[in-house]
Amino acid sequence: MTTAKMHRERVFETIAPLTETANLPLGSLLEAPRRLTADVESPIDVPGFDNSSMDGYALAATTVEEMRGHPIPVRGRVAAGARGEAVQPGTAVEIMTGAPLPAGADLVVKIEDTSPGCFGAETVTIDPEVEPAPGTFVRRRGSDVRNGQTVLSEGTVLTPAHLGVAAACGVNELPVLGLPRVLVVSTGDEIAAEAAAGINDANSVTLTAGLRRLGVDTDVAFVPDDPQQLLDRVRSSDAGLVISTGGISKGAHEVVKLAAELDADSSMTFEPIAMQPGRPQGCGRLADHAWVALPGNPVSALISFELFIRPALLGLAGHEAPREVGYHRLAHGFDEAPPAGKLQVRRARLTEAGLEFVGDSRSHLLHSYAEATHLVFVPPEDESADDPYSAAGDRLMTWKIA
Numbered sequence: 001m002t003t004a005k006m007h008r009e010r011v012f013e014t015i016a017p018l019t020e021t022a023n024l025p026l027g028s029l030l031e032a033p034r035r036l037t038a039d040v041e042s043p044i045d046v047p048g049f050d051n052s053s054m055d056g057y058a059l060a061a062t063t064v065e066e067m068r069g070h071p072i073p074v075r076g077r078v079a080a081g082a083r084g085e086a087v088q089p090g091t092a093v094e095i096m097t098g099a100p101l102p103a104g105a106d107l108v109v110k111i112e113d114t115s116p117g118c119f120g121a122e123t124v125t126i127d128p129e130v131e132p133a134p135g136t137f138v139r140r141r142g143s144d145v146r147n148g149q150t151v152l153s154e155g156t157v158l159t160p161a162h163l164g165v166a167a168a169c170g171v172n173e174l175p176v177l178g179l180p181r182v183l184v185v186s187t188g189d190e191i192a193a194e195a196a197a198g199i200n201d202a203n204s205v206t207l208t209a210g211l212r213r214l215g216v217d218t219d220v221a222f223v224p225d226d227p228q229q230l231l232d233r234v235r236s237s238d239a240g241l242v243i244s245t246g247g248i249s250k251g252a253h254e255v256v257k258l259a260a261e262l263d264a265d266s267s268m269t270f271e272p273i274a275m276q277p278g279r280p281q282g283c284g285r286l287a288d289h290a291w292v293a294l295p296g297n298p299v300s301a302l303i304s305f306e307l308f309i310r311p312a313l314l315g316l317a318g319h320e321a322p323r324e325v326g327y328h329r330l331a332h333g334f335d336e337a338p339p340a341g342k343l344q345v346r347r348a349r350l351t352e353a354g355l356e357f358v359g360d361s362r363s364h365l366l367h368s369y370a371e372a373t374h375l376v377f378v379p380p381e382d383e384s385a386d387d388p389y390s391a392a393g394d395r396l397m398t399w400k401i402a
């Protein structure tokens with residue numbers, strides 16, 4: 001039977017061609033985790049000049065030595081952003097944190113180690129117990145980053161710190177994985193007909209939220225159980241990728257499957273996957289669009305998004321987990337027998353006692369999913385069948401989702 005890992009590969013092959021490198025300004029990369037497609041070198045040294053890490057006095061080590069215990073004349077002040085004049089031997093200059101170290105100075109004494117201990121005095125006396133060496137409180141040019149150094153590596157999923165490094169190096173644009181516009185389609189008469197059957201659409205909201213958090217632009221469509229209408233709606237869309245929910249299992253109105261039968265050019269594969277929830281899945285091309293078809297049950301749809309779509313949009317290889325991975329014990333053991341031969345994905349909260357399942361394994365329980373902090377991977381009995389979704393000893397692998 002097709003495993004979750006195999007299906008992840010298939011979804012990746014569907015989505016990967018839609019993600020081309022785009023050079024984007026830092027300002028548009030601030031809100032979503034984006035993947036770098038090339039190494040980035042710094043065009044400058046950071047810091048760009050030797051500077052002070054303290055508010056105090058800049059002077060020569062020889063002056064400290066020679067004037068020990070005596071007042072040293074203070075000549076001027078250099079603040080961050082200013083350029084100071086050279087410090088003459090036997091004198092000191094007031095210096096502020098971040099200001100360039102003036103020529104003639106090779107160390108800084110912080111103001112707390114001097115008297116009278118306030119700026120503006122004509123002379124300064126260094127406390128006798130302070131014996132600064134050359135370089136004290138000096139941040140050397142290039143001590144953070146050297147000109148030409150690779151500061152960000154291809155494949156990195158950019159964090160706020162990475163973006164800050166680029167900014168500090170004066171790199172204002174980064175090459176990242178471009179993301180396709182996505183049309184999210186909620187299918188089914190019960191959804192499209194304004195909750196005629198009392199079923200409010202949850203899937204387009206969970207999926208759109210998940211996509212937007214990756215920086216993906218989205219549209220939403222509601223299509224009843226009419227395959228021609230589904231084909232027409234999607235063909236009129238300029239989205240690069242379609243993600244549908246519902247209409248792919250064994251019922252009499254499986255609208256996505258029926259649409260694939262109507263479209264002679266469709267390359268959709270519909271297959272049950274050895275996992276629970278999320279057993280029915282489909283992907284390929286349909287209605288001239290790349291298409292990933294998810295099951296309709298809200299928990300199944302969201303877990304399928306987490307396992308298959310989110311990693312592909314993040315550009316992660318099959319072995320890379322898109323969430324923080326942990327291994328934890330169950331607080332109270334299993335509350336129900338895991339299904340034989342399937343990867344089961346349960347929802348849990350991590351407490352001091354261990355993992356506590358929230359809700360049971362049924363795939364309509366979205367409310368309990370919302371209370372979970374972790375997805376818990378209960379591997380099939382033959383663990384090797386589904387590596388990397390495997391357990392370590394009596395601990396179960398988890399992905400932190402909240």
Ligand SMILES: Nc1nc2c(c(=O)[nH]1)N[C@H]1C(S)=C(S)[C@@H](COP(=O)(O)OP(=O)(O)OC[C@H]3O[C@@H](n4cnc5c(N)ncnc54)[C@H](O)[C@@H]3O)O[C@H]1N2
Nearest residue numbers: 186188200201202203246247248249250279295296297300
């Ligand atoms: N005879 C069989 N029946 C079913 C099987 C099976 O193997 N044999 N598989 C079950 C499993 S597992 C799942 S999962 C579902 C998947 O069905 P579909 O993907 O075809 O989805 P629908 O039938 O359209 O809907 C299922 C369920 O989800 C609700 N739903 C659908 N869309 C939304 C939405 N946008 N927001 C909220 N809820 C939604 C819908 O009302 C149904 O209750 O099939 C099983 N059946």
Ligand code: MOO
Nearest residue numbers: 277278279300363
């Ligand atoms: O596989 Mo379905 O997604 O369990 O409920």
